[in-house]
Amino acid sequence: MREEPILRVIDVTKAFGGILALNRLSFHVAEGDILGIIGPNGSGKTTVVNCITGFIRMSSGRVIFRGKDISGKAPHKIADMGLARTFQIMRPYYSLPAYKNLVIPLFSPRAKRTGGWRGGGKLGDRDTVGIDILEEIGFERDSYVPYKLASTLPTGYQKRLELARCLALKPDMIICDEIFSGLSMSEIASMVPLIERLQMDGITLIMIEHRLRELFRVANRVMVLNFGEKIAEGSPDEVMANEKVKEAYFGSEEVEEVMNHA
Amino acid sequence: MDILIYGVINSTALALMALGFALVYGTSRIPNFAHGALYVVTGFIVWSLLRGAGLNYLLSIIIAMVITGIIGALMYQFILIRVRGMAISEIIASYAIGIAILESLRWWGFKGMSNTLPVFWEGSITIGGVPVDFHRILVVVIGFAVVAFLWAFTHYTRLGLALRGMAQDERAALMLGIDSDVMALVAMAFGAMLAGLAAVLLLPLGNIVVEKGYSVLIQAIAVCIVGGLGSWMGAVLASFLIGFAQILATVYIGSQFQMVVALLAIILTLILRPSGLFGRQKELEERV
């Protein structure tokens, strides 16, 4: 008997004026999964994230997270329930140093309740917990890196900071919006173990990606969107063999490459 | 019955006051907080030309409106253009200009003297048992005519279509070769002239007082917020809603409540439906 999926998206539709960004999209995510969402540009991937996490009001449909209906709730309430997200266009708090960026999520009611990612019990000094989290994420503790202004960090570090921001909430699930984009091959290579560790810690992940090869290394299930509709779902191999998917990516070199190396 | 008639008159007056503001905001997204100042300035110019220089009334009106339009254009070209895009700076800049104009007029001694403009047409008729003077009827007629004209203008003339295009999507309009700065300039000049038009129509019904500048500003903003910033249909509808609400308040409570009604309308709209009746800025509720 399958246990209740941690996230269920039911018939979600979103129309922007005359444009249908999402059309009766339904899927669910089991606890502990890493679901990859892929699809050509404009297929509605970021809109899905925005609808699930409450940043956009859906035209119709429901979203159930851990058995509770979160459709139409405010974004901070959804984050408070344990569903965190990263932003595709990241903007850390530029005027603050990196570790101070984490003070804000550690200030939230959820962090106060849960003690904030490995903070253990009572929260303690937010600055210290912030540095601890950054060390988990891969910032070298004894260097000056955590103390640099967030605006001066290289992209790889900024992406990790974005992830750290989610982790500070001790979430049950994180939706990563194009977290691999803009990173070099070596930076991605160092992010992958981090993602795997998150999964081992029991966090469910949804990853929206364009970089298919890297995504397929971590994801155990993949869903393909096109024009706001789900056109395929399954394991990475199943999905890439699907005719409709190939059609959607027609001529894309990346798909050819993945296919040839599979 | 008289509620109906006065309601219509008041609503048209509000619509006239708000149209200039709505036009500028809809096209260039600049909230022109000097709108009230332009209103009073036009009245002042007409008064000076009429009583001071002894010019013909119609001529004074035309000259005054043109001058106001020029003031609006200059305001945009030399000041607002530099803060274009920074919403708060735009507000501060246009508000400061508005205050500078209004308070200068106040200092010039405009407050105590009973400066009045003559009505266009003396006399009154009775409609359904209610005496209505000709000037007020003229206000309603011209008001409807202006709305109709604006609608036709923005749907059938090249310039009007360009303005509408900019209002809908600035980037797309830019790609089609519409110069956003020129359009904003045109919109500002037109908006200023509409403020002037409202002034010449409505000021004869009372006297020219600097305070009117502030109340016109508040009422224009109220209409635009209730109707939805950026929607003209909404502005017209909102002016009727607020207009009738004000008349009802006047009849049942007292005539001083007009400002309260406007303020309440704004607060209620922001609580219940921030993007207004027909607001196209649904982002307020969606906040992507």
Added chain:
Amino acid sequence: MNVEQRRKERLDRGIKVRSDTIYALMSVRELAYLTLPRFVLIAGMLVLPLAMPGMYWQRVVSIVCIYAILALSFDFLAHFVGLVSLGGAFFIGVGGYITALLNTNFGMSPLLSVPIAAVAGGLICTLLLLPCLPLRGVYFAIVTLMYPLAMARIIEALDILGGTDGIMGVGSFPNRWVEQYLVIAMVLVFLFGIRRLVNQDIGLVFRAVKDNDQAVKASGISITLYKAVAVFIASGIGCLSGACLVHIYMWSGISLFALDFSILPIAATVIGGSGTLVGPVLGCFILVPISELLRAFGTLRIVFYSLILVGFVVFRSEGIMVYGQRKYHQIERWVKV
């Protein structure tokens, strides 16, 4: 062909680096570098009433402090929370009327009614501004602009709360010196207090709300709540200063909602340097005496402030204290590229 190019280089001064954190204890010179500006400010302000020739100028100092508190509240909201308040007069009016009513109707001593007016006024203002807090900053500006204008007209039209005459016979502070040093102390306390606040954790949340409110929402924090807290703080100190003003003048009327109180703090902030918190105070010290001297010109002084405001906004000048702090901490020089 060799074209020499130069660029401007900005370096921290040696003494600034030497006085970083604990190294400041190394010598008196470093300690002085850090503490001297503050010391001068505090000492200067405390000495001011004693140095003033006569009661008129002593009152001017009090008025400067009232405006300075308003300017602090504006700078705090605008620079650290991202909310531009175009209607400081609203806070002054609310605080002033509350204390006047408490004083004349219930015979409460100013030492009691002023704090009550501050807290109650803060609550009322926050409640009235609540609808526009979840929305974009533009709406806050619009609503704060309108409230004082509307309130003045409503009071006049409905003839409540004393109408155009205002509430007369408001009690004053027990002692002339209390009156003056109270407001000076308030300015200093609020100045250093807010400075401290914006570096605390909750202050960081405010600054984050200004910087990127979507990220704050995604971190599980309700931005409406924290904006409300910030507005409460700012309006509370505004109401406090309004209450003091009413007891200084012993009268409360519609002029509390005048444009003066809305525009001058903004002009002072812009001149003094936004974000430094000291700058707005300094700006008030400059503008208020000028406005007193210009009193003969009537409302022309408001024209004067507005023109200054337009000038600074349009030309995006940095302000005195920003320039001053930069010069104090850093040296600039031209270097060859």
